[in-house]
Amino acid sequence: MKMNDVAKDKKDNFSKELTSIANVFSTKFQSTISLTSKFINRGNLFKGELAVFLFIWLGFMTGFFVVIYTVYESLQANNKVEFNIKNEIATQTQKAAAKISEYQNEIEKLGDEMAIKISSGEIKKEAIAATIKEVHLKHPGITGISVAFAPYRFSKTQFLYAPYSYYADGKLNFINIGQKYNYAAPVNKEAKWFTDGMAQEKFWHEPQYGAIAKTMIVRYTVRFYDNLENRNAQRNPAGTIFFYCSKDAIRKIMSEINLGQTGYGFILSNEERFIYHPDKILTDGVYDMQTAAHDLHYQFFSRIDRAMSNYKAGEVFEESDSITGQTFWHSYQETQNSQWRLISTFPMDEVPVNINEARTNYIRLIIFVAIFLTFAFALLFRVYNFSDLKWNFPISVSLILIISVCLIWYYARLFSPPQQFEKNLTSILNRRTLDQIVKVRNEEAINKEMPLPVYIPTGLYIESVKFENVSEVTIMGKVWNVIPKQNAFPVKRDSSNMLVKGVSFLNTVASTITPDYETINDDSSKTVNSKFSITIRQQFDYLNYPFDYKAVATTVQYAEPNKNVLLVPDMDSYLYTNPSAKPGVGRNIVMSEWNFKSSYFFTTHINYNSTFGLKKHDITTNAYAMGVCMILDRSILSAFVSFMLPYFVIIVLLFALLLTMEETQRSGFLASAAGLLFTVLLSHYSLRQALMFDKIVYFEYLFFLTYVVIILLVINAFLYFSESKIRLIKMRKNYYIQLIYWPFVLFMQLLLTIYIYY
Numbered sequence: 075m076k077m078n079d080v081a082k083d084k085k086d087n088f089s090k091e092l093t094s095i096a097n098v099f100s101t102k103f104q105s106t107i108s109l110t111s112k113f114i115n116r117g118n119l120f121k122g123e124l125a126v127f128l129f130i131w132l133g134f135m136t137g138f139f140v141v142i143y144t145v146y147e148s149l150q151a152n153n154k155v156e157f158n159i160k161n162e163i164a165t166q167t168q169k170a171a172a173k174i175s176e177y178q179n180e181i182e183k184l185g186d187e188m189a190i191k192i193s194s195g196e197i198k199k200e201a202i203a204a205t206i207k208e209v210h211l212k213h214p215g216i217t218g219i220s221v222a223f224a225p226y227r228f229s230k231t232q233f234l235y236a237p238y239s240y241y242a243d244g245k246l247n248f249i250n251i252g253q254k255y256n257y258a259a260p261v262n263k264e265a266k267w268f269t270d271g272m273a274q275e276k277f278w279h280e281p282q283y284g285a286i287a288k289t290m291i292v293r294y295t296v297r298f299y300d301n302l303e304n305r306n307a308q309r310n311p312a313g314t315i316f317f318y319c320s321k322d323a324i325r326k327i328m329s330e331i332n333l334g335q336t337g338y339g340f341i342l343s344n345e346e347r348f349i350y351h352p353d354k355i356l357t358d359g360v361y362d363m364q365t366a367a368h369d370l371h372y373q374f375f376s377r378i379d380r381a382m383s384n385y386k387a388g389e390v391f392e393e394s395d396s397i398t399g400q401t402f403w404h405s406y407q408e409t410q411n412s413q414w415r416l417i418s419t420f421p422m423d424e425v426p427v428n429i430n431e432a433r434t435n436y437i438r439l440i441i442f443v444a445i446f447l448t449f450a451f452a453l454l455f456r457v458y459n460f461s462d463l464k465w466n467f468p469i470s471v472s473l474i475l476i477i478s479v480c481l482i483w484y485y486a487r488l489f490s491p492p493q494q495f496e497k498n499l500t501s502i503l504n505r506r507t508l509d510q511i512v513k514v515r516n517e518e519a520i521n522k523e524m525p526l527p528v529y530i531p532t533g534l535y536i537e538s539v540k541f542e543n544v545s546e547v548t549i550m551g552k553v554w555n556v557i558p559k560q561n562a563f564p565v566k567r568d569s570s571n572m573l574v575k576g577v578s579f580l581n582t583v584a585s586t587i588t589p590d591y592e593t594i595n596d597d598s599s600k601t602v603n604s605k606f607s608i609t610i611r612q613q614f615d616y617l618n619y620p621f622d623y624k625a626v627a628t629t630v631q632y633a634e635p636n637k638n639v640l641l642v643p644d645m646d647s648y649l650y651t652n653p654s655a656k657p658g659v660g661r662n663i664v665m666s667e668w669n670f671k672s673s674y675f676f677t678t679h680i681n682y683n684s685t686f687g688l689k690k691h692d693i694t695t696n697a698y699a700m701g702v703c704m705i706l707d708r709s710i711l712s713a714f715v716s717f718m719l720p721y722f723v724i725i726v727l728l729f730a731l732l733l734t735m736e737e738t739q740r741s742g743f744l745a746s747a748a749g750l751l752f753t754v755l756l757s758h759y760s761l762r763q764a765l766m767f768d769k770i771v772y773f774e775y776l777f778f779l780t781y782v783v784i785i786l787l788v789i790n791a792f793l794y795f796s797e798s799k800i801r802l803i804k805m806r807k808n809y810y811i812q813l814i815y816w817p818f819v820l821f822m823q824l825l826l827t828i829y830i831y832y
Contacts, residue, residue, distance in 0.1 A: 088305075126458035130449055137446030144439050159420070160390040164405050166331050167418040168388065170339055170406035173327045174416060178278070178409060181216060181294050181317045184209060185276065187404070188315050189298040192221065199228060203237040207248065210239045217241050217291070217325040220251060222268055223313040225258050228302065234258060236313075241320075254286060259661035271314035273294035278413045279795060281347050281357075290358055291318040292349055321357075323351045329509055337420040340505060344413055352505055354646060357736070371649055374402075378417065382406055392422075400654055421652060437482055437832050444478045468813045475820035479827050486831040487621040487707075494615065496625050497602035499676040499703060503652060505645050511677060514697070515640060524638075531556040531644035532577065534628060534702045537660045540666075544766050546583060546611050549628055551660075552590070553577055554603040556644055576602055577641065580629040580680070581701055585607040618711030618830070619771040624668065631680065641700050643675040651675065658702040668706040676703050715774075716764075719756050721776055724750055728783060729815055732790075736807055742793040747784055747791075755778050775826045 169801040171736065188209070191197040197205055206219050222236035229235065232251030241247070251257055257265040267282060276296035283290055295316040307808050324341070328350055340356075341349035346363040348356040356366060367376035374395040376633035385391045387407050389590045396400040448471055452458075455467040502508050512529060519526050536551040555576045563717040579585050590603040632639040648657045680697045731738070731746050738746065765771060794808055 093283050129665075130452045130458060132699060134449035134453055136444065137442060137449055139321070140751070141439070141446050141823060144442055148435060148439065153277070157758075160405075161420055163390055163403055163420050165680060166333060167339065167405045167407050167416060170418070170605045171409055171416045172332045172582055173330070174324070174341065174414065174535055175410040176292070177215070177319075177327065178411060178413070179501075180213070182276070182296075184213065184216075185294055185296040185315050185317055188221070189276075189296045192315070192333060193299040193312075206237055206239045207246075210246065213321050214241075215319050217320040218318045221269075221313065221315050222251065222257060224311065227312040238286070249286070251286065267293055267295065267316065268314060271316060272311055274299065275325065278343070278411075279345050280345050281349060292343070293376065294317045319349075319424050320348070329505075331418060333418055333420045337418070338681065339416055339418045341528075342415045342417065345397070346714060347413075349414055354647070357651075361746070382415075382417070400652065424656065433485050434832055436485040436489075437828060440478050440481050440485075441828070444474050447474050448719070463810075463813065465813065468817050472816040475817065475824050479820070479824050482824075482827050482831055483621055484708075486618060490618065490623055493625050495613075495627070495702070499678050500698075501626070501703075502643050502645075502675040502677060508642060508645060510542050511640065527640040528640050529640055529642050530558075530576075532630070532641040532645070532700065533644040533647045534630070534658045535660065536628065536702065536704070537663070539626070539663055539665055539704070541665070544616075545613060546609055547626055548607070548609045549626075550607045552603060552642070553587070553604075553606050553630065554647075555641075556595075557600045557602065571585070574728065576604070576633060577630040578633040579606065579608045580631060581612060582608045583611050614768040615763050616771050617769055619765060619767075619773055620718070621709060621772070622708055623671070624704075624706040624708075626700055626704045626706065627676070628704075629699045631699040635697075640698055642677070643700055645675075652704070659704060665706075667709045667712045669709055671705045671707045673702055673704045676701060705818045717757060717761055717773060720753070721773075721780065724754055724757075724780060725783070725819060728787060729812075732787060732808070732812055732815055735794060740791055743791045744788065747788055748778060751781070751784050754784075754831070772827075772830045775830065776823065779822050779826060782822075810824055 075092070105330075186206070188197070206221060210216065218235050218238065218240035220238040223234065233251075234257065236257060237248070238251045239246065239248050255264060255266045256262060259265050260269055264283075267279060271277075271293075274295075274297075279288045279293040279295065280290050293316045295314045297311045297314055299311045300310060326342070328339050331337075333339065335350045338352045340351040342363065343349055348361050348366075351357050351441055355361075356372075363375045363379045366372040367374075367379070374393060375819045377393045377592060381391045381393055381404065385406075388405065390403050390405045392401060392403055401422045403420045403422060404417060406415055408415050435697050451467055451470040451474075455464070455470070457463065457467055461463075491746075500511065502511065516526050533554045533556075535553075536549055536552060538548075538550040540548045542548055577587070579587075581589065585608045587608065588605045590605050592603070593601045594599060608628075610626075610628070612626065615715060617621055617773050623821035630641060632641055635639055645651055649655075651657045651674075653674040658675065659670065677698055677700045680699055727750055731743055731750075735743055737753075754777060758774065761771075761773065790808070790811055
């Protein structure tokens, strides 16, 4: 019996729990019904508020999930791009380090083999000079080879002997270093390579100044010994063999690193001295990372140095340059013998971006967010109860539309598509790009069975820019040619014997070139400087006005097109060549209505349809030009004050007319509308006169919208003061037309903006 009682009690308790749960669900359901009934309060205009409520709720939930998915998809795409780029940076750095290691291993192998053969007597002393020449001819990737004997170790009658084979000016030369200076003197700084080499079995030297090469060089030395017949006797070092690296070979390896258009790599020694860097200032002097960091322009080196101590080889880390404002990704790898360290640098602003795709993606997200917020406010303010509609919802929607339009303006300005003529320009952002262009030009000449062009480094420095009108701009500055010693091409001279006619500016209305001065450089090249003042005519694209930009191209060509001469940017004359550093443009240029954004060097093909009376192959040989392209952003303030502000004032005044329609009556309303229409026409005419553009620009669509609004308000006035019984207009004295005025105007403006920029 007791067991049955227990079972009965358990059954009763379970029933009570079920009843309790059912009561809870019933209470929650009734609360939901009650809450819904509060939202669904039938009005007088529509009888289907429930359907409207469900539609708004469905739109709200759909908009929410669409926004979440769009944001997630965008973040995933950005993360994927970033991951791929970082992985590529690490991979390229590793490949370059492996190739540098191969180059070092080749030199070490040659040195070790030669040292063994000399020490063993396989290579006789009298055959050393011939052996050096033979090895050097087989390995042109080495700049210099020498076997330097210690005093009286080559011969008891000869103090020093060091046959030295080296390349200079493209030729193989051969001398005896011992006849040039006492390389064995311990107090001689120029002999440090020998004294250090004799102190160790083999090692890589730090960069040192070569007395004969007259430049900074990097040596690998290995000792060799006396060839003694008595093998039990102590063997003493008889001298050193040194190889020094070819800058061209290292530069070629580094140029193969694919780090975008302006990314680059550089190599540091054990003591963090620069073995290679695209900036020759760092490799032509005894610089290390810390010394260079004391210079204002190289402060970022100290940040890179600190970061490398916190990251492992192969990891990608981020650092910024306070001078240029650029942020970079860096990675490093050590060579196999751990003697050198290779660091790669990739500018983050070069992350590949499809401008049109990025702009449309952002605009799409703005549209989805605007739709979601509109449905959210519709729920919040119970729009489905139309008879109780107040100003809170139209004001909220208007704010959403205003913000949406402003955001689209921002992204339209940020992701402006390139102008048509820019697509024909080949940008030159670093020496690697220039080397590739020269290679292509040489291949073209070879394929046409023509002589290789003569390349003249040419520099531009723009000091003043002034827009004369919508299609003409006056530019003043300096231009120079660096004429290498071996290139003596015909040039014209003026009465003062100054070189002239070195360059010719293209697309000019007026041009003046004044010779300034000539200088002879340390490498025997000649630099010819001139001043110029030109007025160029160029068709600018105002389609996106006032969110447009100008790309002003200063293009130069060698003055005599029948000569086999091509101008290329003088990259060595500029500290920075990345666009954000504005190479070729003075820092103190001031222009109204425009702001300098960037500049870059370029080369372009000139499509001549005439030979100008010259042989066809002569003119097509020199059918290339170079120059500097300046990217200028329009200052919004001037356009806003001149055209946008009057537009917004007119829209506000039209709304004021709508609010006071009852007081002004039909005649007064029509007179005021006609006055505002005349004002809009004048403003529109002023815009066309200012731009003189043969297409309809973005801002003109806003004037067209104003015309439509004025016409609709006039129609509304006629219907309002007529005997028409249109309920939407007559109800509460045009109240609902007033409510939808701003949402309608701003929505139409949003549609026009999307139409132009999407």
